Amino acid sequence: MADKPATPTHRPQWQALVQHKERLTGTSMREFFQQDPERANRYLIDGAGLTLDFSRNRLTDDVLTALTELADACGLSQRKAALFAGDIVNITENRPALHTALRQPSDEDVRVDGNNIITEIHTTLARMEKLVAAVHSGKQAGYTGKTFTDVVSIGIGGSFLGPKLVVEALKPYWQGNVRCHFVANIDGTNIAETLSRLDPETTLFLIQSKSFRTQETLENSLVARQWFMAHGGAEAAVASHFLAVTTNIAEATRFGIDPGNIFPMWDWVGGRYSLWSAIGLPIALTLGMDHFRALLNGAHAMDCHFRDQPAERNLPVVMAMLSVWYNNFWGAESHAVVPYDEYLKHLPEHLQQLDMESNGKRVSQNGQHVDYQTGPILWGGIGANGQHAYHQLIHQGTRLIPVDFIIPLQSHHAVAHHHATLFANCLSQARAMMAGKTRAEAEQEMLDSGVDESTAKTLATHKEIPGNKPSNILMMNRLNPETLGALIALYEHRTFVQSVIWDLDCFDQWGVELGKQIGNEILPRLLDEEKTGSAGDSATDHLIRRFRSANRP
Numbered sequence: 001m002a003d004k005p006a007t008p009t010h011r012p013q014w015q016a017l018v019q020h021k022e023r024l025t026g027t028s029m030r031e032f033f034q035q036d037p038e039r040a041n042r043y044l045i046d047g048a049g050l051t052l053d054f055s056r057n058r059l060t061d062d063v064l065t066a067l068t069e070l071a072d073a074c075g076l077s078q079r080k081a082a083l084f085a086g087d088i089v090n091i092t093e094n095r096p097a098l099h100t101a102l103r104q105p106s107d108e109d110v111r112v113d114g115n116n117i118i119t120e121i122h123t124t125l126a127r128m129e130k131l132v133a134a135v136h137s138g139k140q141a142g143y144t145g146k147t148f149t150d151v152v153s154i155g156i157g158g159s160f161l162g163p164k165l166v167v168e169a170l171k172p173y174w175q176g177n178v179r180c181h182f183v184a185n186i187d188g189t190n191i192a193e194t195l196s197r198l199d200p201e202t203t204l205f206l207i208q209s210k211s212f213r214t215q216e217t218l219e220n221s222l223v224a225r226q227w228f229m230a231h232g233g234a235e236a237a238v239a240s241h242f243l244a245v246t247t248n249i250a251e252a253t254r255f256g257i258d259p260g261n262i263f264p265m266w267d268w269v270g271g272r273y274s275l276w277s278a279i280g281l282p283i284a285l286t287l288g289m290d291h292f293r294a295l296l297n298g299a300h301a302m303d304c305h306f307r308d309q310p311a312e313r314n315l316p317v318v319m320a321m322l323s324v325w326y327n328n329f330w331g332a333e334s335h336a337v338v339p340y341d342e343y344l345k346h347l348p349e350h351l352q353q354l355d356m357e358s359n360g361k362r363v364s365q366n367g368q369h370v371d372y373q374t375g376p377i378l379w380g381g382i383g384a385n386g387q388h389a390y391h392q393l394i395h396q397g398t399r400l401i402p403v404d405f406i407i408p409l410q411s412h413h414a415v416a417h418h419h420a421t422l423f424a425n426c427l428s429q430a431r432a433m434m435a436g437k438t439r440a441e442a443e444q445e446m447l448d449s450g451v452d453e454s455t456a457k458t459l460a461t462h463k464e465i466p467g468n469k470p471s472n473i474l475m476m477n478r479l480n481p482e483t484l485g486a487l488i489a490l491y492e493h494r495t496f497v498q499s500v501i502w503d504l505d506c507f508d509q510w511g512v513e514l515g516k517q518i519g520n521e522i523l524p525r526l527l528d529e530e531k532t533g534s535a536g537d538s539a540t541d542h543l544i545r546r547f548r549s550a551n552r553p
C-alpha cells in the first residue's frame with residue numbers, strides 16, 4: 001500500500017512551531033520591544049511601493065525562521081514557479097491560474113497549450129484602449145448620437161467586487177465623464193434603484209460574466225435590456241448599448257450581444273483574480289486606460305517582488321506565514337482587515353471573496369480530509385469608524401483577532417489636520433493592541449485622577465487591557481493606481497502562499513455550487529402554485545407556502 005502523503009501537521013517543521021508556541025506562551029511583545037531597540041527596523045519590509053511593519057507580532061527570529069522552513073518544506077518555491085509558469089495549479093478544474101500573466105509586459109512569453117497568451121492579453125488591452133478612447137471622445141455614442149455618460153456593470157462575485165473596489169478607491173484619478181454603476185444582487189432593488197437614475201440614451205451596459213451562466217447576472221441583464229427597449233431603445237440599438245466580457249461567446253451571442261462587442265476572458269483566469277482582464281473595463285472606462293495600465297504595473301511589481309525575494313523579506317510570504325502562525329498555532333478563528341482610508345472601504349469585501357472562496361476548503365489537494373484549520377474568517381471595515389464599533393472586542397474580548405491596518409502616509413485631501421488625526425488613530429490602535437494596559441497601570445491612572453482607592457481597585461479589572469494582540473501595518477506613500485495594484489496583488493499572493501502551506505487547491509470553489517443547484521429547484525415552486533412535491537424538507541416547504549400566500553395577487 002502506498003504511503004499516505006505527509007500532511008503539514010506531520011512535518012517536523014510544523015512540530016517545531018508547536019514547540020515555539022509553547023515557548024512564547026507567557027511572553028509579551030512589550031518585552032520584545034524592550035529587549036530589542038532595533039525590532040521596529042528589523043521587522044519592516046519594503047516592496048513594490050508598499051511597506052509592511054510586522055514588528056507588533058508574537059514573533060521572534062527563531063519563529064520567523066521556523067515559519068520559512070515550514071513554507072519551504074511545503075514546496076513554496078516549486079509551487080510559486082509552477083504558478084508563474086502556467087502549470088496546472090487548479091487541479092480539480094485542470095487549469096493554470098495565470099492572473100500574473102495579465103499584468104506582464106508585452107515582450108514576455110507565457111505559454112498555454114503552446115500559444116503565447118501574452119499576445120492575446122495585449123491585443124485585448126489594445127481593444128479596451130480603443131473602446132475607452134471612443135467612449136470618452138464621443139466617437140462611440142448612444143443610439144440617438146448622445147455621448148455615453150453612464151456605464152452599468154452587471155456581474156457578481158469576482159466579476160463585480162474587484163472592479164467596484166478599484167473604481168471607488170481611485171476616485172481622485174477618474175478621467176472623462178463616464179460614471180460607473182454596479183448591479184450584482186438579484187434583489188430587484190439593486191437594478192431598480194440603479195436604472196431609476198439613468199437615461200437609456202446615454203447608458204452603456206457591460207455584462208460581466210466569465211461563464212455567462214450566472215443566474216443573478218443573466219436575470220439582471222434581461223431586465224436591463226427590457227428597460228432599455230421600453231424606454232425607446234430599438235432592438236437594433238441593443239448592439240451599440242450592450243457589451244459583454246466572457247469566455248462563453250456562444251451564450252453571449254445568443255443573448256443578443258454583437259460578437260464585435262464581446263471581450264474575451266480565459267478559463268486560466270479565476271473569477272476572483274479577474275479584475276486585471278477585460279473584467280476591468282468598468283475601471284478603464286472610469287479611470288482612463290493609462291491609469292488602468294498603471295494599476296497593472298503596480299500588480300506586476302508585486303509579482304516580481306513575490307517571485308524574487310527570499311521568504312523572510314517577502315511581503316506576501318511573511319503575511320501568509322503570520323496568518324498560518326495565528327490560525328494554526330494560536331487558535332485565531334478570524335482575521336480583520338482595517339484600512340484607514342475612506343477610499344478603501346470596499347477592500348474587505350473583495351478580500352473576503354479572494355481569501356474565503358480560495359481557502360475555505362476541507363480537503364487537501366489529493367482529496368484527503370485535513371486535520372488542521374484552513375482559511376480563517378476574514379472581515380473588517382474602515383478605520384476610524386470601526387474603533388467606535390467592533391474594536392472593543394479586539395481589545396478586550398476573549399478571542400484572538402490579528403489585524404492588518406492599511407494606511408497611506410499622504411492623503412488626497414488636505415482637510416485641516418484630519419490625516420494626522422487619522423494616522424494617530426491607526427497607530428494608537430496598533431499600540432493599544434500590542435501594549436495593552438496592566439491592571440496596576442489602570443489603577444494608578446484612576447488614583448492619579450482622584451478616584452478613591454476602593455473604586456480604583458474594583459474598576460481596574462474592567463479597565464485592564466491584556467495587549468499582546470498582533471497586528472500588521474501596511475503603508476504606501478499615497479493610494480494611487482500603482483500602489484493599489486500592488487496591494488491587491490499582495491493579498492492574492494498571500495492567499496496562494498497560505499494554500500501552499502495548507503495543501504489546498506485555492507483556485508476552485510465547488511462549495512458555492514450546491515446552493516445554486518438547490519436554488520434552481522426551489523424557484524419553480526415559488527413561481528408556480530401548481531408545482532407539487534417537496535423541495536426536500538418540511539422546513540423549506542413551509543416557507544415556500546408562506547412566500548406563495550404573501551405574494552398571491
Ligand code: F6P
Pocket residue numbers: 156157158159208209210211212213214217271272357509512
Ligand atoms: O458563485 C461563485 C462564482 O463562481 C465566483 O467564483 C465568480 O466570481 C462568480 O460566481 C461569478 O461568476 P461569473 O463571472 O461566471 O458570472
